[in-house]
Amino acid sequence: xxxxxxxxxxxxxxxxxxxxxxxxxxxxxxxxxxxxxxxxxxxxxxxxxxxxxxxxxxxxxxxxxxxxxxxxxxxxxxxxxxxxxxxxxxxxxxxxxxxxxxxxxxxxxxxxxxxxxxxxxxxxxxxxxxxxxxxxxxxxxxxxxxxxxxxxxxxxxxxxxxxxxxxxxxxxxxxxxxxxxxxxxxxxxxxxxxxxxxxxxxxxxxxxxxxxxxxxxxxxxxxxxxxxxxxxxxxxxxxxxxxxxxxxxxxxxxxxxxxxxxxxxxxxxxxxxxxxxxxxxxxxxxxxxxxxxxxxxxxxxxxxxxxxxxxxxxxxxxxxxxxxxxxxxxxxxxxxxxxxxxxxxxxxxxxxxxxxxxxxxxxxxxxxxxxxxxxxxxxxxxxxxxxxxxxxxxxxxxxxxxxxxxxxxxxxxxxxxxxxxxxxxxxxxxxxxxxxxxxxxxxxxxxxxxxxxxxxxxxxxxxxxxxxxxxxxxxxxxxxxxxxxxxxxxxxxxxxxxxxxxxxxxxxxxxxxxxxxxxxxxxxxxxxxxxxxxxxxxxxxxxxxxxxxxxxxxxxxxxxxxxxxxxxxxxxxxxxxxx
Amino acid sequence: xxxxxxxxxxxxxxxxxxxxxxxxxxxxxxxxxxxxxxxxxxxxxxxxxxxxxxxxxxxxxxxxxxxxxxxxxxxxxxxxxxxxxxxxxxxxxxxxxxxxxxxxxxxxxxxxxxxxxxxxxxxxxxxxxxxxxxxxxxxxxxxxxxxxxxxxxxxxxxxxxxxxxxxxxxxxxxxxxxxxxxxxxxxxxxxxxxxxxxxxxxxxxxxxxxxxxxxxxxxxxxxxxxxxxxxxxxxxxxxxxxxxxxxxxxxxxxxxxxxxxxxxxxxxxxxxxxxxxxxxxxxxxxxxxxxxxxxxxxxxxxxxxxxxxxxxxxxxxxxxxxxxxxxx
Numbered sequence: 021x022x023x024x025x026x027x028x029x030x031x032x033x034x035x036x037x038x039x040x041x042x043x044x045x046x047x048x049x050x051x052x053x054x055x056x057x058x059x060x061x062x063x064x065x066x067x068x069x070x071x072x073x074x075x076x077x078x079x080x081x082x083x084x085x086x087x088x089x090x091x092x093x094x095x096x097x098x099x100x101x102x103x104x105x106x107x108x109x110x111x112x113x114x115x116x117x118x119x120x121x122x123x124x125x126x127x128x129x130x131x132x133x134x135x136x137x138x139x140x141x142x143x144x145x146x147x148x149x150x151x152x153x154x155x156x157x158x159x160x161x162x163x164x165x166x167x168x169x170x171x172x173x174x175x176x177x178x179x180x181x182x183x184x185x186x187x188x189x190x191x192x193x194x195x196x197x198x199x200x201x202x203x204x205x206x207x208x209x210x211x212x213x214x215x216x217x218x219x220x221x222x223x224x225x226x227x228x229x230x231x232x233x234x235x236x237x238x239x240x241x242x243x244x245x246x247x248x249x250x251x252x253x254x255x256x257x258x259x260x261x262x263x264x265x266x267x268x269x270x271x272x273x274x275x276x277x278x279x280x281x282x283x284x285x286x287x288x289x290x291x292x293x294x295x296x297x298x299x300x301x302x303x304x305x306x307x308x309x310x311x312x313x314x315x316x317x318x319x320x321x322x323x324x325x326x327x328x329x330x331x332x333x334x335x336x337x338x339x340x341x342x343x344x345x346x347x348x349x350x351x352x353x354x355x356x357x358x359x360x361x362x363x364x365x366x367x368x369x370x371x372x373x374x375x376x377x378x379x380x381x382x383x384x385x386x387x388x389x390x391x392x393x394x395x396x397x398x399x400x401x402x403x404x405x406x407x408x409x410x411x412x413x414x415x416x417x418x419x420x421x422x423x424x425x426x427x428x429x430x431x432x433x434x435x436x437x438x439x440x441x442x443x444x445x446x447x448x449x450x451x452x453x454x455x456x457x458x459x460x461x462x463x464x465x466x467x468x469x470x471x472x473x474x475x476x477x478x479x480x481x482x483x484x485x486x487x488x489x490x491x492x493x494x495x496x497x498x499x500x501x502x503x504x505x506x507x508x509x510x511x512x513x514x515x516x517x518x519x520x521x522x523x524x525x526x527x528x529x530x531x532x533x534x535x536x537x538x539x540x541x542x543x544x545x546x547x548x549x550x551x552x553x554x555x556x557x558x559x560x561x562x563x564x565x566x567x568x569x570x571x572x573x574x575x576x577x578x579x580x581x582x583x584x585x586x587x588x589x590x591x592x593x594x595x596x597x598x599x
Numbered sequence: 600x601x602x603x604x605x606x607x608x609x610x611x612x613x614x615x616x617x618x619x620x621x622x623x624x625x626x627x628x629x630x631x632x633x634x635x636x637x638x639x640x641x642x643x644x645x646x647x648x649x650x651x652x653x654x655x656x657x658x659x660x661x662x663x664x665x666x667x668x669x670x671x672x673x674x675x676x677x678x679x680x681x682x683x684x685x686x687x688x689x690x691x692x693x694x695x696x697x698x699x700x701x702x703x704x705x706x707x708x709x710x711x712x713x714x715x716x717x718x719x720x721x722x723x724x725x726x727x728x729x730x731x732x733x734x735x736x737x738x739x740x741x742x743x744x745x746x747x748x749x750x751x752x753x754x755x756x757x758x759x760x761x762x763x764x765x766x767x768x769x770x771x772x773x774x775x776x777x778x779x780x781x782x783x784x785x786x787x788x789x790x791x792x793x794x795x796x797x798x799x800x801x802x803x804x805x806x807x808x809x810x811x812x813x814x815x816x817x818x819x820x821x822x823x824x825x826x827x828x829x830x831x832x833x834x835x836x837x838x839x840x841x842x843x844x845x846x847x848x849x850x851x852x853x854x855x856x857x858x859x860x861x862x863x864x865x866x867x868x869x870x871x872x873x874x875x876x877x878x879x880x881x882x883x884x885x886x887x888x889x890x891x892x893x894x895x896x897x898x899x900x901x902x903x904x905x906x907x908x909x910x911x912x913x914x915x916x917x918x919x920x921x922x923x924x925x926x927x
Contacts, residue, residue, distance in 0.1 A: 092696065095697065180649070180650065181680035183650070197646075255679070255681070255682050259698070274702065275703070275706060276780065306779065306876055311874075311875040322777065
C-alpha cells in the first residue's frame with residue numbers, strides 16, 4: 021500500500037488533478053462532485069469479463085494521443101510498477117489476471133482480465149484460489165498467453181533485483197514479509213514459488229497458509245502481468261516491456277519520449293475494458309506543469325494532448341475561470357484521503373480527541389491548501405470512492421468547525437499538544453492554519469517543524485514525540501480491507517514502520533477486523549462502512565480532513581479520457597483522438 | 600605549446616581528482632539512504648539491510664571510493680540489481696532513473712551542448728559586434744541604442760524573457776513548435792526550431808554583458824598610444840583597429856567567455872526549466888531533490904570537466920590572440 025507522502029518523496033507528483041471532456045460537473049461552484057459515492061461489486065457473471073468493451077460514444081480510430089509529463093516514468097516493467105503514472109500507463113501495453121470496469125464516476129466492477137472470472141474461491145475459505153485463463157490471449161509476438169507465463173510473472177516478482185512493485189501476493193504465498201529469502205527466485209528460475217501452481221495451461225492456482233480474501237483485488241495490480249521466461253531481461257525489462265495489451269512500446273528514448281503503437285495480436289474480443297482507438301500513444305517528458313498547462317490552453321499542435329502533471333497551481337484561477345476551457349477539464353475527487361492523525365499513546369483522553377474533531381475548520385484548511393480544485397472535505401476515515409462507502413459525520417460541526425461544542429467537550433481543559441509539520445513551505449502554512457484554528461477552541465498547539473525527508477519515517481515510529489501529524493493514505497484497491505485494518509489494527513504495531521500511526525489497539529475493533537476480513541469480499545463492503553463509523557465514534561483516532569482533488573486540462577481533440585475511480589488519475593483505456 | 604598543454608592537462612586531472620574526492624566524501628557521508636529510494640514502499644528493515652550489503656553501501660567509504668574510481672577507468676560489476684557489468688566510464692547506477700548514470704549523461708549532454716554552443720556563438724557575436732561598433736561610433740544614436748539594448752538585457756531574467764518569447768511565438772502566433780530537443784543528426788530543422796527560443800533568450804541576456812564590456816575595452820584600447828602610432832604611421836582604420844586594437848581589447852573578454860560557457864554548460868537549469876527541456880541542469884537539480892547520489896556525483900565531476908576544459912581552451916586562445924603571450 022502506498023502513502024501519498026512516500027510517493028512525493030520518490031518524485032511522483034503529489035497534487036492530483038483531473039478532468040474529462042464528457043464529465044458531468046453537476047453540483048457545487050467548483051464542480052467537484054463531493055457527494056460521489058462508489059458502488060461496485062466483484063463480477064459473479066462470467067459474461068462481465070468478456071470482451072469487447074462497449075464502444076465509447078463518438079470515438080473514432082486514428083491519430084496520435086500525446087501525454088506530457090515533467091519527468092520520466094520510473095518503471096515500465098509491470099512487476100516493478102507501483103506509482104500512479106505507471107499504474108495507469110501499464111494497461112496500455114499489459115494485461116493482468118483481473119481488472120476494473122470503471123465508469124470514472126465511482127461505479128466499478130472487478131472482472132477477469134486474462135482470467136475468465138475474477139477468481140474462484142475454491143473452498144470458500146479464501147485459502148485456495150483458482151483462475152481459468154481465457155482462450156485467444158496473445159503476446160505482441162503472437163505467442164499464446166497461458167497460465168505458465170502469468171505464473172512466471174508472479175515468480176519474478178520474488179527477484180530482489182526487481183524491487184519496487186507491490187508485495188501482497190508474494191507475502192501471501194510465502195506467508196512471511198521476508199518472501200525473497202523464503203523462496204530464492206535466482207536459484208529456482210525454472211520452478212514456482214510455494215503455493216503457486218499451474219495444473220494445466222489454462223489454470224493458475226494459489227494456495228495460501230492463511231485466508232486472503234483480497235486476492236481478486238490484489239490480482240488487478242500490474243504485478244500479475246504475464247511474461248515468457250525467455251523474454252525476461254531482468255532490470256532491462258524496464259526499458260522494453262513485452263506487451264500483452266492493445267499497444268506495444270516501439271520507441272523508448274529514455275527520459276525524453278515513449279512511443280506506443282498498436283499491437284496487432286491483441287484481440288478486443290478477449291478484453292472487457294481496453295480499446296485501441298488512437299494509432300499511437302506518445303509520452304513526452306520535460307515540460308513542467310505550467311508549461312504543460314500553457315501549451316494545452318494554446319491548443320494548436322497540442323490539441324490531442326493531456327498534461328499529466330495537471331493544471332499548474334498558478335493557472336488554476338485562469339483555467340477554472342474560463343468558461344471556454346470548461347469542456348476541456350477533468351475535475352474529480354480522488355481516493356487519496358488525508359487525515360490529522362492523533363497519537364493516542366500520548367493523547368489518551370477520548371474527550372480531547374473528540375474535541376479536536378469538533379473544532380476542525382475544514383473550509384479554512386482547504387483554502388490554505390489552494391481551494392476546491394485541490395481538496396474536497398471528508399468526515400469519514402474511508403474516502404467516498406471506497407466500495408460500500410456511507411457518508412456520515414460523527415462530530416457534526418459545519419464547514420468551519422464548532423468552537424463552542426469543542427470547548428464544551430473539553431470541559432474547561434486546555435490540552436497542550438505538539439503538532440509535527442514537515443519543513444516544506446506548503447506544510448508550514450497548513451501548520452499555522454491548524455494552530456490558529458485549534459487554539460480558538462482552547463488547545464495549546466506547539467508546531468514542531470521536522471525535515472520533510474524523514475518526517476514520514478519518524479511518524480511511523482512507535483515512540484515518536486508528537487501528538488498530531490498529517491497523514492495520507494491511498495489504498496491499492498477500493499476496499500475497506502485495504503484501509504481500516506492497515507491503519508487501525510493495533511496488533512501489528514512495531515517499533516517503527518507503522519501504518520497505524522494513531523497507535524490504537526482496541527480488542528473489540530480488532531475482532532471486528534478479523535470477522536469482516538474472513539467474509540467473502542463481495543459481502544465485506546457494507547461492514548467496513550460500519551466499522552469506520554464505530555472507530556470514529558468510540559476511538560476518534562484521527563480527524564478526517566480532505567480527499568485530494570484531481571484537476572486536469574487536455575486539448576480540444578481529446579476524447580474518452582476519465583479519472584479512474586481506483587487511483588484517481590487519468591486513465592487511457594477509452595481515450596481517442598477526435599478527427 | 601605541447602608542453603603547456605600536457606602540463607595543463609595534468610593539472611586539470613589533479614583538479615578533477617581533488618573534486619571527486621571532496622564530492623564523494625561530502626555526498627556519500629550524507630545521511631541519505633539510496634536503498635530507501637529504491638524501494639520506497641513496503642520494504643522491511645531486514646530487506647533494506649540486505650540490499651545495502653549487496654550494493655556495497657555498508658563497505659568503508661574508502662573502498663566505495665576506490666570502487667567508484669575503478670569503475671570510471673576500467674568498468675566494474677554493479678551486481679544484477681543494477682544492470683550487471685557497467686562499461687567504462689562507469690559512473691554508477693541511478694536508482695531513480697533505473698539506468699546507468701553514464702547512459703543518462705550520454706543523453707543529456709548533447710541536449711545541453713545543443714543549447715549552450717549555438718547560444719554562445721550568438722551572444723558572443725552579437726555582444727562583441729555591438730560593443731565594438733558602438734565604441735567606434737561613440738556618442739552616435741547607434742551607440743545609445745546599443746547601450747540601451749544591453750542595459751535592458753542585463754537587467755532581465757531568463758524565465759521572464761523566455762516566458763515572453765514562448766507566449767509570443769509558441770502560444771499566440773504559433774509559428775514555432777513547443778520547445779523540445781530533437782537530435783541534430785535526426786533532423787537539423789527540428790533541432791533548430793525546438794531550441795531557437797532558448798538560444799535567443801540566452802543570447803539576449805548574455806550579449807548585454809559582452810556588449811558593455813567590449814565597448815569599454817575597445818574605448819580604452821583606442822585611447823592607447825600604440826593605436827595612435829599605428830594610425831600615424833599610415834595604417835588604414837580597419838587595419839589599425841581590426842588587427843591591433845581589437846586583439847588587445849578582446850583578451851579579457853575571452854577570459855570571461857570561457858568561464859561563462861563552462862558555467863553555462865554545467866548550469867542551464869533555468870533555461871531548461873523555462874523551456875521544458877531535459878538537459879544536464881535539470882538532471883542535476885532532480886538528482887539533488889531526490890537524493891540520487893550517483894547522479895549528483897557524476898554531475899559535479901562533469902561540470903568540473905567543463906570548467907577545466909574551458910579554461911585550457913581560454914589559455915590556448917590567449918596565445919593565438921595576444922602575441923605577447925607565450926605558452927610554456
